[in-house]
Amino acid sequence: MANDATYTPKYVRILEVLKERIQDGTYPVGERLPSETALVQEFAVSRPTVVRALNDLELLGWIEREHGRGSFVKARPSDEPEDRLRLGLAVLDRQEKADSVRLVEAGRRSAPGWVATRLGLAENAPVVLRRRLGVHEGVISDLVSLWAPLDIASSGPLGQSAPLTVPVRRLLTMAAPGRLVRVTEAISARRASGEEAKLLELAPGDPVLSVVASVLDSTGRTVLVLEVALPGTLHELTDTYPI
Structure with a gap:
C-alpha cells in the first residue's frame, strides 16, 4: 500500500512533526526550536519550505518567532480536536x-x-x-x-x-x-x-x-x-x- 505521507506537502510533514514534539514534551513551552538551518538539514528541504512550516505554526498559535533569536514554543493554543487557521x-x-x-x-x-x-x-x-x-x-x-x-x-x-x-x-x-x-x-x-x-x-x-x-x-x-x-x-x- 502506498504511504499517505508521499502525497503530503513537505512543509506539512515538518509542521506535523514539530507539533508532535511540542505535544509530547520534546520541545517544552518556552523552549527555542532548532534553527531554520538545522531544520533544513534534518528534513532535507529548502529554506522556504521550513519558513512556510514555521509561519503556519505561528499562525496556528503553537510558536512565536523573534527576529535574530529564533522560534519559541507557546502554550498549546486550544483543546479542540483540530487546529484552525484563525x-x-x-x-x-x-x-x-x-x-x-x-x-x-x-x-x-x-x-x-x-x-x-x-x-x-x-x-x-x-x-x-x-x-x-x-x-x-x-x-x-x-x-x-x-x-x-x-x-x-x-x-x-x-x-x-x-x-x-x-x-x-x-x-x-x-x-x-x-x-x-x-x-x-x-x-x-x-x-x-x-x-x-x-x-x-x-x-x-x-x-x-x-x-x-x-x-x-x-x-x-x-x-x-x-x-x-x-x-x-x-x-x-x-x-x-x-x-
Missing part, C-alpha cells in the same frame, strides 16, 4: 515589531466598494487604511490591509506612520462601542494585483490566497475589515477531519 485573529494580535513588520502606508483613504459594504458605509466613504508586510529573516510572508471607520480610528493610532506599540485588537477594544465578539472570515484564491505582486515580490502570474475578515462588536457593528494576501507559492491552507 488568520484574522492572528493579525489582530500581531505586534508591529520593526524586525518583523514593514509598514507600507497608513492614513485616510476612500473605501473600496467591497470594504464600504462590509463596514456599512457609502462607497468611497473616508476610512483609515493601514497596510503592512510581514517579514521574517528576509522572507516576506504576507500583506495585511486594515480598514477602519473614522470614528473607530480617530480614538487610536491606526493611522499613524510609526509602528503601533500595542496590538490592533487592544486598540479596537478601547474604541469599539461594544466588546469584540466575532471575526467572520472568507478565503479565496485570485491573481495578485500589480501592487501586490511588487510588494510580495511575486513572479508574473503568481496567485495569492486572500483572507478577508470582518470584526464585529456586541452591538452588531463591523468595526474593522482586514485582508491578508498570502503568496500562493508560500502558503497552503489545509484541514483534517474525521469521516
Whole structure:
C-alpha cells in the first residue's frame, strides 16, 4: 500500500512533526526550536519550505518567532480536536515589531466598494487604511490591509506612520462601542494585483490566497475589515477531519 505521507506537502510533514514534539514534551513551552538551518538539514528541504512550516505554526498559535533569536514554543493554543487557521485573529494580535513588520502606508483613504459594504458605509466613504508586510529573516510572508471607520480610528493610532506599540485588537477594544465578539472570515484564491505582486515580490502570474475578515462588536457593528494576501507559492491552507 502506498504511504499517505508521499502525497503530503513537505512543509506539512515538518509542521506535523514539530507539533508532535511540542505535544509530547520534546520541545517544552518556552523552549527555542532548532534553527531554520538545522531544520533544513534534518528534513532535507529548502529554506522556504521550513519558513512556510514555521509561519503556519505561528499562525496556528503553537510558536512565536523573534527576529535574530529564533522560534519559541507557546502554550498549546486550544483543546479542540483540530487546529484552525484563525488568520484574522492572528493579525489582530500581531505586534508591529520593526524586525518583523514593514509598514507600507497608513492614513485616510476612500473605501473600496467591497470594504464600504462590509463596514456599512457609502462607497468611497473616508476610512483609515493601514497596510503592512510581514517579514521574517528576509522572507516576506504576507500583506495585511486594515480598514477602519473614522470614528473607530480617530480614538487610536491606526493611522499613524510609526509602528503601533500595542496590538490592533487592544486598540479596537478601547474604541469599539461594544466588546469584540466575532471575526467572520472568507478565503479565496485570485491573481495578485500589480501592487501586490511588487510588494510580495511575486513572479508574473503568481496567485495569492486572500483572507478577508470582518470584526464585529456586541452591538452588531463591523468595526474593522482586514485582508491578508498570502503568496500562493508560500502558503497552503489545509484541514483534517474525521469521516
